[in-house]
Amino acid sequence: MANDDNNGTDDSNIIEERIITPSTLETIDEAVYKYIDEQFNLSCNTNGGFKKVPVLWLSAERAFQIKNNRDVRNDGDFLVLPVMTVQRTSVVKDPNRKGIFYGNIPPVADAQGGSIVVARRINQDKTQNFVNADVHRYAKGGSHQINFPTRKKNKVVYQSISIPMPVYVTMNYDVVVTAQYQQQMNQIVTPFMSRTGGINTFTIERDEHQYEAFIQDNFAQNNNVASLGEDERSYQTTISIEVLGYLIGDDVNEEKPKIVIRENAVEVKLPREHVIMGDIPQDIDKRGFYRD
Numbered sequence: 001m002a003n004d005d006n007n008g009t010d011d012s013n014i015i016e017e018r019i020i021t022p023s024t025l026e027t028i029d030e031a032v033y034k035y036i037d038e039q040f041n042l043s044c045n046t047n048g049g050f051k052k053v054p055v056l057w058l059s060a061e062r063a064f065q066i067k068n069n070r071d072v073r074n075d076g077d078f079l080v081l082p083v084m085t086v087q088r089t090s091v092v093k094d095p096n097r098k099g100i101f102y103g104n105i106p107p108v109a110d111a112q113g114g115s116i117v118v119a120r121r122i123n124q125d126k127t128q129n130f131v132n133a134d135v136h137r138y139a140k141g142g143s144h145q146i147n148f149p150t151r152k153k154n155k156v157v158y159q160s161i162s163i164p165m166p167v168y169v170t171m172n173y174d175v176v177v178t179a180q181y182q183q184q185m186n187q188i189v190t191p192f193m194s195r196t197g198g199i200n201t202f203t204i205e206r207d208e209h210q211y212e213a214f215i216q217d218n219f220a221q222n223n224n225v226a227s228l229g230e231d232e233r234s235y236q237t238t239i240s241i242e243v244l245g246y247l248i249g250d251d252v253n254e255e256k257p258k259i260v261i262r263e264n265a266v267e268v269k270l271p272r273e274h275v276i277m278g279d280i281p282q283d284i285d286k287r288g289f290y291r292d
Contacts, residue, residue, distance in 0.1 A: 021207040022258050028245040031206035032173050033086050044187040058087035082179035092170040105165050114162035114260030123157040130155035155266035162260045166246040175239040185235040192239050216240040
């Protein structure tokens with residue numbers, strides 16, 4: 001990340017380094033839940049005033065929900081409406097959703113792996129060591145000055161940072177809104193229709209990863225107003241969201257590191273065979289050094 005200070009000095013050589021975290025199914029689940037709970041941050045009129053609508057992850061155990069979400073249930077262990085629940089309904093790995101041209105890059109066949117290079121930088125210390133060694137060896141007049149310019153091509157050591165091949169998946173979620181009154185339902189559902197403007201897509205983020213989400217066109221509604229039974233009156237709307245995500249690594253079952261750093265070879269040396277007698281030093285110049 002580059003910036004300019006007050007003196008006008010350009011700090012474009014300053015780079016902010018960040019750790020690349022893996023993208024898992026749980027990462028995408030948390031991104032969807034956090035966006036609905038914190039970014040939408042919906043509220044409505046209730047019997048206790050204008051309050052935030054609680055959002056529950058539906059797959060959690062009931063005992064865990066009762067312990068950690070005491071406000072969503074009354075003394076009779078019934079849900080206090082309104083409430084929103086989020087549930088993942090399906091995960092699809094469809095090769096047709098990867099674009100027109102897609103190349104599967106296998107990992108490098110070694111103990112580290114890694115498929116795609118995401119960053120490249122110069123190892124300053126090792127590069128400087130090679131340059132100084134060449135200067136001490138080839139400097140004319142015996143000056144041996146550090147960083148003395150030479151005609152030889154500099155030996156630059158690069159560090160390449162690579163990650164596993166992303167696996168693209170399509171994940172579907174159902175956001176179920178349950179309310180006691182029609183007015184509450186209108187206040188909660190309206191932002192899902194209007195907040196994205198003329199389109200039905202938005203971007204969710206988690207752990208430096210971004211995913212594209214699409215709100216489906218149909219808002220399925222159901223209620224028991226016409227029922228003459230003794231059940232409590234309720235209105236229910238199901239909002240379906242499709243998320244285009246990707247997975248990096250095998251999560252906890254990953255045997256190889258998720259981030260691989262490799263260095264290139266700057267020179268290759270072959271050892272010279274020596275004999276006991278009759279060895280003619282053909283590779284030594286007049287100064288007594290080995291020729292290039």
